[in-house]
């Protein structure tokens with residue numbers, strides 16, 4: 001079996017187990033364990049427990065691989081593969097009981113930094129809805145068993161259905177809102193659903209026409225970006241060589257991409 005397929009199968013298995021743990025903990029009641037970069041940037045005990053589960057499963061199954069996770073940090077492996085993991089993307093939704101959060105797992109090859117890695121397998125699983133999105137490099141992106149994902153490449157005179165997100169640090173809000181103002185002439189409407197991995201999965205599924213956000217961390221976009229590119233879309237931003245980065249991440253079908261990127265870039 002090809003490496004990407006093997007890694008995707010393992011990621012699906014672990015994401016389902018991790019998602020079930022997150023869902024169970026949510027139903028038992030969630031407590032905020034700490035705040036991180038800003039008061040609004042929270043972590044729950046479940047985020048940590050779910051990442052521990054994913055990390056320990058991977059270390060048993062693939063002991064030579066590296067790991068880069070939101071809650072427990074980075075460790076280089078001795079081989080080429082690194083797992084990039086957000087145990088619960090959409091933690092604020094999770095804490096408030098909004099059923100829009102996801103386990104996001106990507107396997108990447110190369111230096112463990114987005115401008116230099118190549119993602120080979122990705123899973124985004126929303127345990128509240130049961131929707132599991134997966135992609136393997138060169139083999140397409142899928143929702144569940146059988147639904148092949150294709151980005152929307154039609155443009156409408158009414159404009160594009162776009163999504164974005166905002167940073168936790170209040171000092172970044174004015175810049176984020178100015179970006180929204182620049183992008184709105186392209187939009188028929190704008191969503192802020194609260195989980196970047198699901199926003200990217202929705203672009204892959206054609207449920208959104210495009211997505212843009214400043215301030216993403218590698219684990220927020222690693223898996224979702226492969227879903228979009230395997231669904232025929234483009235992911236880029238303001239990183240080295242136009243790659244997705246914390247300065248800017250943009251995703252859409254080809255006809256919209258350049259206009260969306262230009263509008264979203266800091267003026």
Ligand code: IPD
Nearest residue numbers: 088089090091165166194195196
């Ligand atoms: C956040 C979500 C949110 C995005 C933030 C991310 P987290 O991830 O993806 O939609 O706007 O930039 O930090 O903190 O819930 O894992």
Ligand code: CA
Nearest residue numbers: 070086088089
């Ligand atoms: Ca998270």
